[in-house]
Amino acid sequence: MVVRKVTTNHPAGDFAAWMGALQARVEAALARLLPGPDIVPQRLHQAMRYAVLGGGKRVRPLLAFAAGDLAGADSSRTEIVACALECIHTYSLVHDDLPCMDDDILRRGRSSCHVEYDEATALLVGDSLQSFAFQLLGENRLTDGAVAQLEMIRILAAACGSRGMAGGQAFDLASVGKALTVPELEHMHIRKTGALIRASVALGAYCGTALSKEERDHLDRYARAIGLAFQVVDDLLDCEASTATLGKTAGKDAAAKKPTYVSVLGVARARDLAEDLRADAHKALSGFGEKSYRLAALADFIVLRKF
Amino acid sequence: MVVRKVTTNHPAGDFAAWMGALQARVEAALARLLPGPDIVPQRLHQAMRYAVLGGGKRVRPLLAFAAGDLAGADSSRTEIVACALECIHTYSLVHDDLPCMDDDILRRGRSSCHVEYDEATALLVGDSLQSFAFQLLGENRLTDGAVAQLEMIRILAAACGSRGMAGGQAFDLASVGKALTVPELEHMHIRKTGALIRASVALGAYCGTALSKEERDHLDRYARAIGLAFQVVDDLLDCEASTATLGKTAGKDAAAKKPTYVSVLGVARARDLAEDLRADAHKALSGFGEKSYRLAALADFIVLRKF
Numbered sequence: 001m002v003v004r005k006v007t008t009n010h011p012a013g014d015f016a017a018w019m020g021a022l023q024a025r026v027e028a029a030l031a032r033l034l035p036g037p038d039i040v041p042q043r044l045h046q047a048m049r050y051a052v053l054g055g056g057k058r059v060r061p062l063l064a065f066a067a068g069d070l071a072g073a074d075s076s077r078t079e080i081v082a083c084a085l086e087c088i089h090t091y092s093l094v095h096d097d098l099p100c101m102d103d104d105i106l107r108r109g110r111s112s113c114h115v116e117y118d119e120a121t122a123l124l125v126g127d128s129l130q131s132f133a134f135q136l137l138g139e140n141r142l143t144d145g146a147v148a149q150l151e152m153i154r155i156l157a158a159a160c161g162s163r164g165m166a167g168g169q170a171f172d173l174a175s176v177g178k179a180l181t182v183p184e185l186e187h188m189h190i191r192k193t194g195a196l197i198r199a200s201v202a203l204g205a206y207c208g209t210a211l212s213k214e215e216r217d218h219l220d221r222y223a224r225a226i227g228l229a230f231q232v233v234d235d236l237l238d239c240e241a242s243t244a245t246l247g248k249t250a251g252k253d254a255a256a257k258k259p260t261y262v263s264v265l266g267v268a269r270a271r272d273l274a275e276d277l278r279a280d281a282h283k284a285l286s287g288f289g290e291k292s293y294r295l296a297a298l299a300d301f302i303v304l305r306k307f
Numbered sequence: 308m309v310v311r312k313v314t315t316n317h318p319a320g321d322f323a324a325w326m327g328a329l330q331a332r333v334e335a336a337l338a339r340l341l342p343g344p345d346i347v348p349q350r351l352h353q354a355m356r357y358a359v360l361g362g363g364k365r366v367r368p369l370l371a372f373a374a375g376d377l378a379g380a381d382s383s384r385t386e387i388v389a390c391a392l393e394c395i396h397t398y399s400l401v402h403d404d405l406p407c408m409d410d411d412i413l414r415r416g417r418s419s420c421h422v423e424y425d426e427a428t429a430l431l432v433g434d435s436l437q438s439f440a441f442q443l444l445g446e447n448r449l450t451d452g453a454v455a456q457l458e459m460i461r462i463l464a465a466a467c468g469s470r471g472m473a474g475g476q477a478f479d480l481a482s483v484g485k486a487l488t489v490p491e492l493e494h495m496h497i498r499k500t501g502a503l504i505r506a507s508v509a510l511g512a513y514c515g516t517a518l519s520k521e522e523r524d525h526l527d528r529y530a531r532a533i534g535l536a537f538q539v540v541d542d543l544l545d546c547e548a549s550t551a552t553l554g555k556t557a558g559k560d561a562a563a564k565k566p567t568y569v570s571v572l573g574v575a576r577a578r579d580l581a582e583d584l585r586a587d588a589h590k591a592l593s594g595f596g597e598k599s600y601r602l603a604a605l606a607d608f609i610v611l612r613k614f
Contacts, residue, residue: 035469044469044477095434100405100426119407120480123430124473127402127437131468134441138461146453153460154445161438162342162351166431170351173427 015297019062026061026086027053029079033136047117047125048132052090055108055247059230059302060085060196064204066294067219071208078207080140081152084133085200088160091129092196094122096169102252109247130160143206152206159199168192172258180259186228193234194227201295219295221284226299229277233303235260236270245307278303322604326369333368333393334360336386340443354424354432355439359397362415362554366537366609367392367503371511373601374526378515385514387447388459391440392507395467398436399503401429403476409559416554437467450513459513466506475499479565487566493535500541501534508602521594528591529602536584537609542567543577544614552614585610 030052035045061082068078097104097112098119105115114122137156143149158164168191175188201223205211211219237245238253239262253260261270281299285292337359342352368389375385404411404419405426412422421429444463450456465471475498482495508530512518518526545560546569560567568577588606592599 039470041469041474041477041481043481044474048469091434095430098407098430100430121477123402123405123407124469124477127398127433127467128469128473130434130437131464131471131473135461135464135468138457138459138464146457149457150445150453150460152445153457154442157438157442157445160434161442162348162355162431162435163346164438166435166438167348167351170348170428170431174348174350 015294015301018294018297019301022062022065023058025079026058026082029083030086033080033083034132043117044121044124044128047113047121048128050116051094051113051122051125052087052129055110056086056090057305057307058082058086059298060089060200062298063197063200063223063226063295064207066298067201067204068207069294070219070288070291071205071211073204073208077140077142078204080136080142081203081207084136084156085196085203087129087133087136088156088165089196091126091133092160092165092169094129095126098122101169101173102256104249104252106243106249107247148206148210152203155202155206156199159195164191164195164199165193168195175259177257178259180264182264185259185261185264189228189231190224193231194224197227197230198223215288218284218287222281222295222299225277225281225284226302229274229281229299230302232261232270232274232277233305235262236267236274237305237307238262239267241306247307274303322601322608325601325604326608329369329372330365332386333365333389336390337393340387340390341439350424351428351431351435354420354428355435357423358401358420358429358432359394359436362417363393363397364612364614365389365393366605367396367507369605370504370507370530370533370602371514373605374508374511375514376601377526377595377598378512378518380511380515384447384449385511387443387449388510388514391443391463392503392510394436394440394443395463395472396503398433398440399467399472399476401436402433405429408476408480409563411556411559413550413556414554455513455517459510462509462513463506466502471498471502471506472500475502482566484564485566487571489571492566492568492571496535496538497531500538501531504534504537505530525591525594526602529588529606532584532588532591533606533609536581536588536606539568539577539581539584540610540612542569543574543581544612545569546574548614554614581610 034049034052037046037049039045064082064085065075065078068075093107094113096102097107098114105112113125134153137153142152160166168188171188172192198220201219205216205219235253238260239251243249261273265273278299282296285296341356341359344353344356346352371389371392372382372385375382400414401420403409404414405421412419420432440463441460444460449459467473475495478495479499505527508526512523512526542560545567546558550556561570568580572580585606589603592603
């Protein structure tokens with residue numbers, strides 16, 4: 001792998017410390033906000049906590065915090081948004097792992113929710129986590145204006161619905177065994193992974209001082225680029241990394257005959273595409289200057305990660 | 308069946324016409340608001356429309372309209388709320404019918420969504436309908452104040468989450484083959500059916516002029532009573548009515564060894580309970596006078612219905 005075009009202007013250690021601290025903060029906030037394991041129905045709440053807590057890179061929360069920092073947000077607000085995003089993301093993982101979907105028994109290094117509990121419970125875990133995310137956005141003050149907060153809810157709902165994440169999953173299921181073109185793949189992944197990543201950046205920024213239309217457009221260009229890059233890298237890792245490293249089953253795209261950036265472009269061109277998207281992301285941030293260094297570092301992390 | 312205690316002070320024909328007109332209005336609004344069948348991903352949108360359109364008593368929308376009328380709401384606002392409620396209700400039906408849950412092949416007089424399409428699509432239909440409901444509440448102006456609208460979103464999210472509808476479904480699954488007490492049954496159904504019915508009344512009222520705390524409490528007492536009555540009558544119909552009349556599989560509670568008001572109380576005492584709850588509902592409305600006649604008629608409809 002050749003890293004080119006982009007140099008990072010921040011010390012790697014600083015980023016790792018920032019990421020680690022926020023991952024711990026999100027974990028603690030989720031543990032505090034989710035219904036406790038002793039609240040009835042206990043088994044459902046235990047399963048929700050099993051699915052959400054104790055793992056994950058927390059990429060969407062990190063993006064929300066970084067965008068919130070850029071907009072000068074109080075991080076106690078961004079924390080709630082981060083938890084809502086992670087609940088939506090986890091709901092999608094729990095449902096995607098079900099036998100009628102991707103049928104995967106491993107997630108975040110341990111048994112999938114339906115294996116650890118049962119299918120019906122996993123279905124209800126996903127359903128409840130989606131509701132919980134909207135509850136968090138409805139019951140906490142997240143912006144200075146309630147009208148803007150309604151817009152945040154609209155953005156998140158659209159991002160995870162049939163024209164966003166769930167729609168992307170429908171595309172994914174329909175594409176098994178098919179030869180997709182690159183634009184078709186992009187079309188699918190802009191929804192499946194990209195929509196929630198764009199929403200993460202947008203919602204984080206909403207927690208702070210209102211940005212100009214132009215600034216929001218730049219941030220969204222950044223988010224589009226890293227959303228797609230995230231999936232390209234996921235496809236590369238699925239064929240290059242081990243199950244142990246990923247904490248989820250490796251090689252399953254090929255096994256399931258799913259078209260991926262690797263199957264369509266090959267490894268070298270997929271890696272080039274990820275790098276191009278990383279460069280696009282950095283370019284979109286250029287107008288923000290130093291303020292956007294966390295978002296820049298996250299673009300690097302998303303493309304250069306090994307897990 | 309002896310009808311007692313309560314007399315209706317409104318002509319039956321008027322109620323039937325009101326109900327029919329609003330059912331048609333909700334159907335038309337849902338058809339207009341849901342993504343069209345030609346919008347990608349088409350199959351998912353077609354399945355969403357299949358599940359939502361063309362049937363159902365639309366009890367939750369009717370409750371929202373009646374509560375909205377009581378609070379002087381503009382019905383164009385209540386219409387959006389009604390559609391959101393029906394999307395949540397339909398998502399719960401689609402997921403409940405899945406093989407890992409109640410495994411039912413018949414719903415609203417035709418094939419369940421997963422039978423007509425497939426399990427994965429039905430899963431995504433439910434997920435997408437939940438998102439769509441919150442999108443409707445986020446993107447339309449439904450009250451005079453945005454803060455009150457955030458509270459509406461919080462109420463709906465809490466009603467359908469793990470301490471509401473989804474939690475009730477978890478109880479239901481855990482109760483198969485068990486002998487529940489009447490308080491345990493009530494505990495389950497207050498969540499499974501009651502939570503969304505309470506939210507329907509509350510959200511309808513929020514569309515109008517703000518009610519006093521006392522008025523909201525009265526409305527909520529009404530909603531609690533009819534929410535429970537709805538389930539008691541459902542249990543009676545499950546053992547007394549035919550599959551053809553119900554449009555869903557009759558007798559399945561007994562077949563699945565599920566505790567019901569009929570299995571716990573017997574038919575006669577279950578019918579008495581439904582009547583007591585109908586009387587409670589009417590009593591809760593007494594302070595509103597004539598203004599509440601639609602809600603009163605809906606209590607009668609819920610208890611006296613044959614399907």
